[in-house]
Amino acid sequence: MTSDSTARPRRVVLDTNVLVAAAFSPGGAAARLVALARAGALLVVWSDATRRESERIVRRIPPIRGTTVLDLFTAAGAFAYPVHPEDFAVVVDPDDRAFAALACAADATLVTGDDHLLRARAALPCVVMTARALLEELDG
Numbered sequence: 312m313t314s315d316s317t318a319r320p321r322r323v324v325l326d327t328n329v330l331v332a333a334a335f336s337p338g339g340a341a342a343r344l345v346a347l348a349r350a351g352a353l354l355v356v357w358s359d360a361t362r363r364e365s366e367r368i369v370r371r372i373p374p375i376r377g378t379t380v381l382d383l384f385t386a387a388g389a390f391a392y393p394v395h396p397e398d399f400a401v402v403v404d405p406d407d408r409a410f411a412a413l414a415c416a417a418d419a420t421l422v423t424g425d426d427h428l429l430r431a432r433a434a435l436p437c438v439v440m441t442a443r444a445l446l447e448e449l450d451g
Contacts, residue, residue: 320354321449324414325383326407326423327365329442334375340442344422347449348383355383356419358390360409390417401434403427411435420445 332341347353362384394416396408404427414421415437432439
């Protein structure tokens with residue numbers, strides 16, 4: 312990453328599975344991305360739909376229910392423009408379409424470990440990658 316302090320942080324949409332992985336594996340790639348977001352090197356972009364989905368899942372898993380991963384949904388990352396998940400039928404799982412639609416509309420990188428999203432990435436008009444791949448790119 313650049314050392315230029317005026318550089319804008321990279322915009323990312325973190326799929327719920329990345330937040331869950333970060334909470335369960337504090338030394339893993341997902342947790343490192345969360346740390347970078349907290350340090351301001353990444354901007355987590357979110358919509359009401361993606362935030363609701365992430366909160367719903369994290370709160371349903373007892374061991375991570377009280378974790379602080381949900382603090383990543385800051386005002387700076389709020390995306391208040393229309394997104395159109397219905398346009399992303401190439402993504403098999405309807406719940407994943409909101410994340411793909413948001414990343415593409417917000418010109419952000421979608422970070423996921425979800426096979427449905429990773430298999431569809433060639434057909435999507437935005438960057439989709441795993442947490443590990445993004446870390447490797449950032450370490451470049």
